[in-house]
Amino acid sequence: MISLYVMPAGGMPFERTLEGDDQVIGRSPAADLVIPDRSLSRRHARLFRQNGHWLLEDLGSRNGTLVNQQKVEVSSVVAEGDVITLGASSVAVRRLAAGDSGISGSSSHWGEHTVFRPAAELLERSEPSQAPPPAAEGEALRRYAERIKMLNEVHQALGRSVALDELLDLILERAFQQLHPEEGAIFLRNDDGEYECAASRSRRGSHHRCLYSRHLIEEVADKGMAALVLDMEVDERFNQAVSMLNAGVRSLVAAPLLDPEGALGMVVLGSTLTVRQFGEEDMELLTSLASVAAMRIRNLRLTEAAAERLRLEREVALAREIQMRLLPQSLPDIPGYELHGGNTPSRVVSGDFFKVIERGGGSECVLFLADVSGKGMGAALLTGFLEALLSGLLERPLGPDETCAAASRLMFERTPPEKYATGFLALLDTATGTVRYANAGHNPALLIRADGDTVWLESTGTPLGIIQDGRYEAREVTLEPGDVLILYTDGITEAANHDDEEFGEERLLAACVRHRALPLAGIAAELGSELDRFADGVPFADDRTLVMIRRSR
Secondary structure (H helix, E strand, C coil), rough: CCCEEECCCCCCEEEEECCCCCEEEECCCCCEEEECCCCCCCCCCCEEEECCCEEEEEEECCCCEEEECEECCCCCEEECCCEECCCCCCEEEEEECCCCECCCCHHHHHCCCEEEEHHHHHHHHHCCCCCCCCCCCCHHHHHHHHHHHHHHHHHHHHCCCCCCHHHHHHHHHHHHHHHCCCCEEEEECCCCCEEEEEEEECCCCCCCCCCCCHHHHHHHHHHEEEECCCCHHCCCCCCCCCHHHHHHCCCEEEEEEECCCCCEEEEEEEEECCCCCCCHHEEEEEEEHHHHHHHHHHHHHHHHHHHHHHHHHHHHHHHHHHHHHHHCCCCCCCCCCCEEEECCCCECCCEEEEEEEEECCEEEEEEEEEEECCCCCHHHHHHHHHHHHHHHHHHHHCHHHHHHHHHHHHHHHHHHCCCCCCEEEEEECCCCCEEEEEECCCCCCEECCCCCCCCEEEECCCCCCCCCCCEEEEECEEEECCEEEECCCCHHHEECCCCCCCCCCHHHHHHHHHHHCCCCHHHHHHHHHHHHHHHCCCCCCCCCCEEEEEEEC
8 A cells, every 4th residue: 555645737736545566647547546637648657566665667658757856767666755756747655555665764764753745735735825714813814924924025035136145145044034043054956966055054153064964955855855853863864964963953944945847955944952843834934935945046047047148159159250250251353263262150150261362473372171170169269270370381382282281280289189170272373274282181172174074182181180290192183264173061061851861972063063154152052052952951060161263264
């Protein structure tokens, strides 16, 4: 036999005792425990008894099953005090049959000196809308009026814009005003999932210690239970909390800071028995306060996260603006040739860049295209480094093989081993149309002849920065009138569609051959349109850069 306290998503809580050793929970009328919640599957989860333990398994539900905020992947032991989440509803394990056991140290061993209640149950019971019965008078009405007044004051106090530290101090201040403890602390969950004391207060001055108990955190923060410890000294679960006992703390009350996405932490108050012993009404009041505080902490964190995102977006925008200044603002006007270059980043900032410059008084045109390893901000920083490094090298009268070897050596010496770049460097003799090139592990460039014949210019060496003494071969082709040389990055050929099929080199070739008679800007526009149609809304995973040159006469 197992007793459960059920808190449906859209109905009133109820308690149910289940008989037998195998119990199915779901929204189907045929389930042993029927919960009216559309977010549940018809047969959502199963409780069953095995080897003296109660276990819980998920029955393939669409929204999953959690125990104390942990997803149930395999059959898990449950114990008294555990909270099971199914869809938008939750179930607290109230009682197991005599002889049944759960996890060691579980609530099946709780004594009369400690009370644990599901926080959701207490919040339902202490809702301001739940007015006292008409016959209530005197002390009951006074307590009800005080609770309404306190919650209203807390809402007003926490409604103004404050930093997190100020907010936590304000929460403790209100708790001390209403519940008069001697010690108080707020624990918040950090990014590693551990709980840290984020704020504390004491009437004893600066010599107090933060109220800490691993067991209390597990029960309150992890399981979403409110706790009332009447006397720590006679409760075996807490009489090992030496620091608190030495400080004279005997009575505790604690409540979880619950968020829809999980536990944010807990607030705990302590006192000596000579000052006061907390009661269940104090536990209800602190749970109400913790609920309001959790909402405010959540909102504050969302606000801080939004501000951080805005700051990062501004930094990225600035990085993109700086990077755009590294790209050619205009291309040289070379008699007898047509030029085009463009870059489209996939993540605002790009890992691609290109340069087109004249040298030798216009006798040569240098075209360089690179794609650095990685994406986003890191790649953008590396492109800036590579651009600065190449600016000097490209002005020197070196061959493409010598330039690539020098660039590779400098990158190897100045960047981590995992940072490298592929690149294509072409030196055009504007008088003869001869192109001397080196391909540093980059995609093969595409040469389209005026009659539609094509030539792929394959790799002639390793990527830049991979090895210290890279060797590169320089090769030659000649641009005849009407010929087009196309340099591109793999963001174009590796663009994928919904079937995870890549655009590929063959589609690139076909598109460029088909539109080769257009001006170069027209070829780029048609290629972009065909890429968009192919991807059909699938986001481009990589930057796309295109550099083209055509000999017109």
